[in-house]
Amino acid sequence: xxxxxxxxxxxxxDLSGEEITQILDVADQFAGVLDRPIRSVxxxxxxxxxxxFFESSTRTRVSFELAExxxxxxxxxxxxxxxxxNKGETLRDTARNIEAMRVDSVVIxxxxxxxxxxxxxxxxxxxxxxxxxxxxxxxxxxxxxxxxRRHFGRIAGLRVSIIGDVLHSRVARSDMWGLKTMGAExxxxxxxxxxxxxxxxxxxxxxxxxxxxxxxxxxxxxxRIQRERQELxxxxxxxxxxxxxxxxxxxxxxxxxxAVVMHPGPINRGWELSDDVADGPRSLILEQVTYGxxxxxxxxxxxxxxxxxxxxxxxx
Amino acid sequence: xxxxxxRGGRVLDPxxxxxxxxxxxxxxxxxxxxxxxxxxxxxxxxxxxxxxVCPGFIDIHVHLxxxxxEYKETIESGALAxxxxxxxxxxAMPNTDPPPDNAEAVRGFYDRARRAACRVTTLGxxxxxxxxxxxxxxxxxxxxxxxGFSDDGSPVRNSRVLLNxxxxxxxxxxxxxxxxxxxxxxxxxxxxxxxxxxxxxxxGIPAIAESLDVERNIALAHYAGAHLHVCHxxxxxxxxxxxxxxxxxxxxxxxETAPHYLALADEAVRSFDTHVKMNPPLRTKADQDALxxxxxxxxIDAIATDHxxxxxxEKAVEFDQAPFGIIxxxxxxGVVWTELVAPSVLTPIQVVEKMSANPARIHGLPGGTLAPxxxxxxxxxxxxxxxxxxxRFRSKSRNSxxxxxxxxxxxxxxxxxxxxxxxxxxxxx
Numbered sequence: 001x002x003x004x005x006x007x008x009x010x011x012x013x014d015l016s017g018e019e020i021t022q023i024l025d026v027a028d029q030f031a032g033v034l035d036r037p038i039r040s041v042x043x044x045x046x047x048x049x050x051x052x053f054f055e056s057s058t059r060t061r062v063s064f065e066l067a068e069x070x071x072x073x074x075x076x077x078x079x080x081x082x083x084x085x086n087k088g089e090t091l092r093d094t095a096r097n098i099e100a101m102r103v104d105s106v107v108i109x110x111x112x113x114x115x116x117x118x119x120x121x122x123x124x125x126x127x128x129x130x131x132x133x134x135x136x137x138x139x140x141x142x143x144x145x146x147x148x149r150r151h152f153g154r155i156a157g158l159r160v161s162i163i164g165d166v167l168h169s170r171v172a173r174s175d176m177w178g179l180k181t182m183g184a185e186x187x188x189x190x191x192x193x194x195x196x197x198x199x200x201x202x203x204x205x206x207x208x209x210x211x212x213x214x215x216x217x218x219x220x221x222x223x224r225i226q227r228e229r230q231e232l233x234x235x236x237x238x239x240x241x242x243x244x245x246x247x248x249x250x251x252x253x254x255x256x257x258x259a260v261v262m263h264p265g266p267i268n269r270g271w272e273l274s275d276d277v278a279d280g281p282r283s284l285i286l287e288q289v290t291y292g293x294x295x296x297x298x299x300x301x302x303x304x305x306x307x308x309x310x311x312x313x314x315x316x
Numbered sequence: 317x318x319x320x321x322x323r324g325g326r327v328l329d330p331x332x333x334x335x336x337x338x339x340x341x342x343x344x345x346x347x348x349x350x351x352x353x354x355x356x357x358x359x360x361x362x363x364x365x366x367x368x369v370c371p372g373f374i375d376i377h378v379h380l381x382x383x384x385x386e387y388k389e390t391i392e393s394g395a396l397a398x399x400x401x402x403x404x405x406x407x408a409m410p411n412t413d414p415p416p417d418n419a420e421a422v423r424g425f426y427d428r429a430r431r432a433a434c435r436v437t438t439l440g441x442x443x444x445x446x447x448x449x450x451x452x453x454x455x456x457x458x459x460x461x462x463x464g465f466s467d468d469g470s471p472v473r474n475s476r477v478l479l480n481x482x483x484x485x486x487x488x489x490x491x492x493x494x495x496x497x498x499x500x501x502x503x504x505x506x507x508x509x510x511x512x513x514x515x516x517x518x519x520g521i522p523a524i525a526e527s528l529d530v531e532r533n534i535a536l537a538h539y540a541g542a543h544l545h546v547c548h549x550x551x552x553x554x555x556x557x558x559x560x561x562x563x564x565x566x567x568x569x570x571x572e573t574a575p576h577y578l579a580l581a582d583e584a585v586r587s588f589d590t591h592v593k594m595n596p597p598l599r600t601k602a603d604q605d606a607l608x609x610x611x612x613x614x615x616i617d618a619i620a621t622d623h624x625x626x627x628x629x630e631k632a633v634e635f636d637q638a639p640f641g642i643i644x645x646x647x648x649x650g651v652v653w654t655e656l657v658a659p660s661v662l663t664p665i666q667v668v669e670k671m672s673a674n675p676a677r678i679h680g681l682p683g684g685t686l687a688p689x690x691x692x693x694x695x696x697x698x699x700x701x702x703x704x705x706x707x708r709f710r711s712k713s714r715n716s717x718x719x720x721x722x723x724x725x726x727x728x729x730x731x732x733x734x735x736x737x738x739x740x741x742x743x744x745x
Contacts, residue, residue, distance in 0.1 A: 112636045113636060114634060118634055197520075
């Protein structure tokens with residue numbers, strides 16, 4: 001396998017199957033570390049990582065912080081509200097100031113599409129995209145792929161249906177690219193106003209019919225519905241959304257017998273997933289969170305230029 | 317003032333049906349004579365062998381940012397940029413601060429424009445403050461010298477106000493110049509709504525936001541019997557509406573497109589480079605093809621740059637934070653020649669129609685012709701000049717997507733009122 005050569009992890013759209021497999025294989029090794037009595041492996045000792053979170057997020061930030069600490073890196077987190085952004089500092093200046101303090105990696109979550117790409121032009125640190133607006137969220141897609149691969153033993157040939165506000169979802173986009181590259185069949189489903197209008201180039205079936213999307217699906221991936229979108233007039237009420245697109249145990253009857261349910265979190269209980277589905281035997285939601293740390297360890301490790309073949313951790 | 321004789325060039329003048337070798341005599345600020353090549357004449361001989369000698373190009377959509385945003389551009393710097401690009405005359409857009417919604421402001425503008433390197437005129441606003449509510453004192457503005465009315469970069473949303481403006485302005489004989497945009501459909505968008513915006517997750521501005529408002533404007537213009545000029549046409553859908561609408565009775569419909577719509581499509585936004593962000597946005601290849609066909613069949617009358625300077629730090633931000641707009645004065649001829657003339661979409665004389673004769677006609681400006689007695693405004697183009705767009709511009713701003721791009725075709729000599737204002741190769745000594 002060719003050695004990982006990317007300095008940044010900005011998105012899934014141009015990762016090859018080989019690159020994705022490499023990240024997942026390294027993540028598998030790190031997953032083993034997380035179950036040991038001493039849950040760390042100091043391969044990034046001396047490496048400094050800054051988490052630049054311009055959008056509030058507890059889960060992703062904590063997941064990255066844990067990943068960084070497990071690797072022995074020095075880590076510091078910066079959140080927009082408590083910062084110079086409020087004094088009108090531009091993204092470019094914020095990043096350059098932080099780089100001047102000599103950091104090696106920057107993990108950035110930002111509300112603007114293309115913000116991580118913008119950063120690559122202004123600072124020289126390794127950049128990991130932790131979510132840029134409605135564009136991509138590569139580590140989420142990677143942990144989703146890892147979860148699927150671990151559960152089914154494969155990704156190719158599986159039928160994955162992503163349900164919800166696809167139009168505004170970076171998770172849906174990243175998952176679609178990643179799943180397609182790994183050979184899965186993807187269906188996107190939601191109300192017409194929450195699907196992009198021009199999906200001719202999408203490597204996925206697009207439908208507004210939930211039953212058709214669930215028919216024979218191996219993975220049902222529910223996206224979070226946001227009240228802000230309802231306030232934009234894109235759909236009438238949460239109640240109607242839940243009635244038409246909420247995943248309930250009965251709806252799941254149409255799926256493949258061994259089908260699983262996934263969600264990027266946090267869940268709106270009773271909206272996109274009913275309580276019993278969220279907590280039920282088909283749910284892989286908590287596994288996703290566990291593998292999230294392992295995948296982020298892998299992403300940090302590889303973008304730091306470390307050699308994956310020199311990792312000697314027995315996978316779990 | 318020296319008499320100039322331009323020798324050895326090919327004179328292109330659609331208003332006189334001229335396209336062939338001829339020498340041009342400029343005296344006392346006017347075109348004196350068109351000579352058969354080599355005929356004796358007294359004056360400073362300027363060698364333009366192998367070059368195209370055209371009536372001065374006129375850019376009817378330029379944001380000079382003056383007054384109010386002088387850090388982006390001024391009348392002075394904009395005019396220097398214009399002549400470097402072969403432009404002899406510009407029409408300034410009214411989204412300045414304060415806007416030209418009263419005669420005093422317009423007189424002040426013309427006072428400052430007196431010493432500019434090229435001719436500078438301005439539009440007046442349609443409504444006071446460009447707010448779209450009450451009509452500005454159009455009669456007064458005409459007297460102060462405006463050559464048309466516009467609320468550009470904003471549409472006039474209220475149809476009653478727009479209709480009143482068209483009716484009221486009709487006797488003054490100046491066009492209503494419309495930035496056509498359905499603001500509700502376009503709201504929140506940063507690029508064309510299409511396959512690329514769906515993949516990137518960037519909120520899009522659908523083509524129908526433009527074509528729907530073009531349709532509304534045309535219907536009102538016919539009802540009012542007014543002259544409507546549609547700015548910066550970007551979409552095939554708008555072209556179709558204009559093609560059907562211009563032959564209907566009532567009003568007079570003219571329109572323009574910009575060089576960047578011919579050179580770039582929404583695919584360019586994949587780089588997240590803010591130098592491809594403007595409003596209306598870059599559309600698809602199919603839209604480009606429709607614009608080119610519309611230029612060929614005369615549906616689109618003019619090419620104007622929508623030169624929109626912004627300071628570097630304003631554009632060096634995240635894509636959705638960046639202001640809309642790119643500069644264009646210094647690259648318009650190069651881009652048009654490369655994208656239209658080189659691939660034989662338009663002939664050189666057709667370009668002269670779109671960039672000189674028709675712009676003059678649309679606003680009733682002097683120039684656009686080399687008929688003897690007309691102003692000595694001349695653009696001399698080297699159609700074979702290969703050049704790379706440099707990083708430094710004469711404009712105060714540098715927000716161009718063409719930096720580093722190889723173009724063919726360049727204005728090498730620009731003459732305004734009989735005086736050489738730009739001379740790339742030192743031909744005029």
